[in-house]
Amino acid sequence: VEESRRFHAADVDLRFFKKDHRITLMSFLFLLFLTGKLLVLTVATKETDGFKRFMRSAKQFNYTVKVLGRGEKWNGGSYLSAPGGGQKVRLLKSALDDVKEEDKIILFIDSYDVVFSSGPKELLKKFQQARHKVVFSSETLIWPDRHLEDKHPHVREGKRFLGAGGYIGYASNLREMVSDWSGKDDDSDQLYYTKLYIDPEKRKSINITLDSKCRMFQNLHGALDEVVLKFEDGRVRARNVMYDTLPVIVHGNGPTKLQINYLGNYIPKVWTFETGCTVCNEDLRPLSGLKSEYPPVVMGIFIQQPTPFVTVFFERLLQLRYPKSRLSLFIYNQVRRRGPQVQGGFSANDGVDPVTSRNMGFDMCRADVDCEYFFSVDVEVVLKNEDTLKILIEHNKMFIAPMMNKPGRLWTNFWGALSADGYYARSEDYVDIVQGRRVGIWNVPYVSLVYLVRADVLRSELKAADLFQSPTLDPDMAFCSKVRDQGVFMYVTNMYNFGRVLNTENYQTKHLHNDLWQIFENPLRLLFIKILFSPLFFLSIQPCPDVYWFPIFTEVACRHLIEEMENYGQWSGGGNVDTRIQGGYENVPTIDIHMNQINFQKEWHKFLLEYVAPVTEKMFPGYYTRFDLAFVVRYKPDEQPLLRPHHDASTFTINVALNQVGVDFQGGGSRFLRYNCSVQATKQGWALMHPGRLTHYHEGLRTTAGTRYIAVSFVDP
Ligand SMILES: O=C(O)CCC(=O)C(=O)O
Ligand SMILES: [Fe+2]
Numbered sequence: 001v002e003e004s005r006r007f008h009a010a011d012v013d014l015r016f017f018k019k020d021h022r023i024t025l026m027s028f029l030f031l032l033f034l035t036g037k038l039l040v041l042t043v044a045t046k047e048t049d050g051f052k053r054f055m056r057s058a059k060q061f062n063y064t065v066k067v068l069g070r071g072e073k074w075n076g077g078s079y080l081s082a083p084g085g086g087q088k089v090r091l092l093k094s095a096l097d098d099v100k101e102e103d104k105i106i107l108f109i110d111s112y113d114v115v116f117s118s119g120p121k122e123l124l125k126k127f128q129q130a131r132h133k134v135v136f137s138s139e140t141l142i143w144p145d146r147h148l149e150d151k152h153p154h155v156r157e158g159k160r161f162l163g164a165g166g167y168i169g170y171a172s173n174l175r176e177m178v179s180d181w182s183g184k185d186d187d188s189d190q191l192y193y194t195k196l197y198i199d200p201e202k203r204k205s206i207n208i209t210l211d212s213k214c215r216m217f218q219n220l221h222g223a224l225d226e227v228v229l230k231f232e233d234g235r236v237r238a239r240n241v242m243y244d245t246l247p248v249i250v251h252g253n254g255p256t257k258l259q260i261n262y263l264g265n266y267i268p269k270v271w272t273f274e275t276g277c278t279v280c281n282e283d284l285r286p287l288s289g290l291k292s293e294y295p296p297v298v299m300g301i302f303i304q305q306p307t308p309f310v311t312v313f314f315e316r317l318l319q320l321r322y323p324k325s326r327l328s329l330f331i332y333n334q335v336r337r338r339g340p341q342v343q344g345g346f347s348a349n350d351g352v353d354p355v356t357s358r359n360m361g362f363d364m365c366r367a368d369v370d371c372e373y374f375f376s377v378d379v380e381v382v383l384k385n386e387d388t389l390k391i392l393i394e395h396n397k398m399f400i401a402p403m404m405n406k407p408g409r410l411w412t413n414f415w416g417a418l419s420a421d422g423y424y425a426r427s428e429d430y431v432d433i434v435q436g437r438r439v440g441i442w443n444v445p446y447v448s449l450v451y452l453v454r455a456d457v458l459r460s461e462l463k464a465a466d467l468f469q470s471p472t473l474d475p476d477m478a479f480c481s482k483v484r485d486q487g488v489f490m491y492v493t494n495m496y497n498f499g500r501v502l503n504t505e506n507y508q509t510k511h512l513h514n515d516l517w518q519i520f521e522n523p524l525r526l527l528f529i530k531i532l533f534s535p536l537f538f539l540s541i542q543p544c545p546d547v548y549w550f551p552i553f554t555e556v557a558c559r560h561l562i563e564e565m566e567n568y569g570q571w572s573g574g575g576n577v578d579t580r581i582q583g584g585y586e587n588v589p590t591i592d593i594h595m596n597q598i599n600f601q602k603e604w605h606k607f608l609l610e611y612v613a614p615v616t617e618k619m620f621p622g623y624y625t626r627f628d629l630a631f632v633v634r635y636k637p638d639e640q641p642l643l644r645p646h647h648d649a650s651t652f653t654i655n656v657a658l659n660q661v662g663v664d665f666q667g668g669g670s671r672f673l674r675y676n677c678s679v680q681a682t683k684q685g686w687a688l689m690h691p692g693r694l695t696h697y698h699e700g701l702r703t704t705a706g707t708r709y710i711a712v713s714f715v716d717p
Contacts, residue, residue: 034124037104040065041095042111043088045074048487049398049443050112053264056279060268061119067111068095075185085164085189086181093178096171104171112487113252113260114166115267117218117237123248126215127168133207134169134177136162136193137217137251144188151198158212158243159223162197164190165253166217169208177206214240218247221254229266234274236266258418261443261489262427270440277440280495285396294326295372295393300361303333303379304354307504308515308522313379321386328371330364332357355468355475362458362467371455378449381413384499391496392452395441398488401451402498403433410434413501414492415446422473422481433494443489446480449501457488511598512567513560519606544677546691548619552611553685558658562709564600565593565632588646590700591639592712594631604630608713612654616689616715623651628717632658633710635668635703643700645673650692650714657682658709665706672698 040063044051047070058065068091077084092108099106105124127135138159142149152160169177183192196202197210211217218227218238230239230246238250250267252260264270271277287294301317303310320327334354352360358376365371375389381404385391392400405412412434416427424446432438458467470478483490503521508514541549571591595604605627613625629649635641661668661682669680670688674697679688690696692714 031121031124031128034105034128035120037101038064038107038120038124039099039104040107040109041092042067042109042114043069043076043091044111045069045072046487048112049489050487053489054111054114054116057116057264057268061116063107063116063120066095068092077186084186086183086187086192087185088164089178089181089183089189089192090185092174093181096175096178099171102170102172105168106171106174107166107168108174109166109249110251110253113257115250115260115264116248117250117267118246118248123168123216126211126248130209130211130216132209133173134167135209135211135216136164136197137166137219137249138210138212138214139163139219139253140222143254144191145194148194148198153198153203155210155212158214159210160212162190162194162210163217163219163251163253164193165219165251166249167193168216173206177208213243213245214247215243215245216248218250219253220251220256220259224256224259227259227263229263231266231273234272235269236272238263238267257484258445261445262417262429265429265440265442271438277495280441280493283396284394287390287394294323296326296328296368296370297322297373297375297389297393298328298330298361298365298368298371299375299377299389300330300358300364301332301377301379302354302357302361303331303335305504306335306507306509306514307380308502308507308518309382310379313382316383319386320383320389322389328364328368330361332361358468358475358479365455366459373452373454374458375452376450380502380504381450382499382502383450385496387496388498389452391498392493395491395493397441397452397491398454398457399447399451399483400441400491400493401447402496403492403494404450404499404501405434406501406503411501413447413449414442414444416442416444418445422477436494439494441491441493441495444492445484445490446477447490447492448476451490453483457483457486460486512564516557516560516564516600517603519603519610523610543679543688544672544690545675546695547672547677547679548615548689549679550615550687550689551683551685552687553607553656555684558656558685561632561711562658564598565634565709568593568598570597571634588644590631590633590643591635592631592633594629596630601630604713608654608715612687612689616652616654619689620652620691623716626716627713630711630713633700633712635665635700635708636706637702637704641667641704642702645697645699647694647697648692648714649717651716653688653690653692654713654715655688655690656711657684657686657688658711659707660684661708665703665708667702667704668708669701670698671701672696 040058042054042065044054044067055065069087072087074087076087088108096106105127107123139161140159142152142161154160177193177196181192196206197208202208214223214226218240220227223240223242226240226242227238227250228241230237237246239246250260250263252258252263266272269275270279307313332352334352334357361376362374365374373393375392377383385402388402392402401413403412403414410431415424416430416433417425419425427444429438433442467482468475468478470481473481480490506521508517511517543549571593595601608627608630609625616623616625633643635643655670659665661680667680669678669682670690671678672690674695678701680701682688690698
């Protein structure tokens with residue numbers, strides 16, 4: 001039963017045989033028989049993300065896997081330090097004691113950095129074709145003892161050196177191979193096997209050869225240029241373009257962990273063109289239905305540099321759909337605010353650098369035994385999706401980030417690859433991921449600005465301060481590499497629209513309300529524009545003939561503009577540059593400040609072009625929204641209470657009420673003399689639009705108490 005089930009699952013392999021190798025029915029049946037003889041042995045002391053990836057790929061092809069060393073302490077060293085791996089030989093040796101059938105075929109393979117790219121039948125077929133009893137993976141580079149180079153037999157084509165990360169052979173031969181092992185756990189397995197291989201007698205008696213052309217095993221170290229992804233119908237494998245082979249096993253040996261992570265985002269069926277992401281809904285941790293059992297999260301908010309729209313950030317934070325009782329906040333502000341905003345701002349944490357601040361945040365989670373996750377968010381992140389935290393937790397990863405980009409740019413909070421010196425490099429799939437042509441969960445080398453990390457990762461044996469410390473890398477990159485060194489995959493998901501990242505590079509802090517100047521860098525509509533009601537929706541409001549009235553700016557935007565003008569303070573009357581024309585020769589000057597006086601001309605034009613021009617062009621077709629004059633007028637009973645009748649030097653005029661009649665002032669309003677019609681019940685943030693030169697002779701009515709502000713723009717002057 002087992003056999004026939006495998007037969008089914010492996011029909012892709014069947015096609016492979018038919019097309020490329022004209023296999024006979026007899027040998028096919030023989031391979032079926034061999035499949036039952038195959039056992040995969042691997043060593044994994046911990047169930048890391050890499051181990052899970054390996055097991056998933058093994059399951060895809062129905063490999064029978066036995067895991068050795070589970071729960072044992074790993075003494076085998078790390079590829080970064082010294083040679084090691086002796087522990088694997090010891091474990092194999094004792095595992096072979098349990099193997100009773102001498103003709104059992106053992107595939108011994110690493111797991112954390114390995115994925116299967118194809119199934120057992122193809123592997124066994126290639127093993128048969130190798131005509132040896134033991135076949136080792138091959139390597140481009142000799143390691144650990146390069147003095148042994150000359151002793152290696154030459155090969156006609158392909159790689160000359162032995163790799164201990166993967167080999168296949170008959171149980172009896174392997175038993176002979178490890179029989180002399182008496183090394184320590186941190187002795188080099190590779191050196192041990194190499195010495196057997198370069199000894200002609202041993203090589204012959206154990207019957208060892210190398211898979212020089214990577215037909216079975218692809219070691220990536222020293223071979224990165226040889227390997228490409230090969231997308232097939234509903235599956236993905238690696239192709240070695242140097243030898244034109246399709247390796248069955250891909251191994252990110254040595255310093256190629258990031259490359260196997262990249263390939264492992266696809267191989268064997270993680271993401272394909274036909275299916276999209278196949279792992280995205282596996283192994284979830286559903287939260288819906290739970291109430292108080294939501295996992296406790298410490299959320300760290302970091303303000304590292306002057307950032308626009310901080311208020312909006314916190315408003316969005318309140319909208320996050322997560323039980324507030326399960327959420328603790330850590331807020332760090334490194335920006336000292338100046339001037340009038342200080343009373344509403346946060347206090348600065350003097351003397352605390354960004355690294356210390358992040359550690360303080362982590363400590364808050366570490367110190368709380370209940371804390372399950374740390375959700376780190378920098379303040380330039382615009383969390384548009386209210387379910388972000390929930391979605392991330394449900395993905396059930398050690399580390400996962402929502403993909404966020406800067407609108408209209410390829411800039412995101414993740415890197416698809418690293419350059420040789422550890423900085424940014426673009427992966428082949430980066431643009432497709434950013435632009436949503438490939439949707440899924442991606443194992444990437446670097447993430448910043450916003451991520452969810454399990455408390456276990458923070459509580460690991462690493463000392464707190466070490467997380468960010470590296471002699472060569474900046475703290476964020478050091479953090480990422482420390483996380484990865486723990487065997488934790490850093491995932492980023494683009495399955496949902498989570499939000500975006502603000503541009504902070506050109507944020508000017510010289511104004512009172514700097515956010516008003518952000519329309520080019522960060523056109524955050526919400527802050528400026530009343531999108532609740534589209535202007536077009538209100539076009540029917542026509543208080544006087546040819547006068548249109550519609551909401552446009554938010555109360556906040558209006559208030560900030562007034563404050564900005566008052567802060568500037570140089571209100572001017574007669575002799576000013578504007579030229580409202582009366583019937584005669586005399587100007588009708590106002591107490592005003594022009595937008596260009598506060599360097600707001602460009603931004604104001606942009607507002608009007610973007611949000612008002614669509615309305616004007618509909619109501620007054622054929623006129624373009626060009627501006628010359630734009631200014632804020634101030635009316636006060638004891639200063640300038642009114643504006644006597646005049647024509648504007650415009651084709652039409654836009655007059656925005658910046659504050660509220662009945663609240664901030666009494667009286668005021670515009671009267672159109674020809675129609676004996678006035679608009680007095682203006683609303684803050686609403687715009688009046690009327691013809692200027694010809695028909696709409698008009699006046700500004702008397703302000704009897706308080707101060708009235710309007711923003712006037714002469715269009716098509
Ligand atoms: O006070 C008003 O609403 C009218 C203002 C006006 O006509 C102008 O500034 O040109
Ligand atoms: Fe006017």
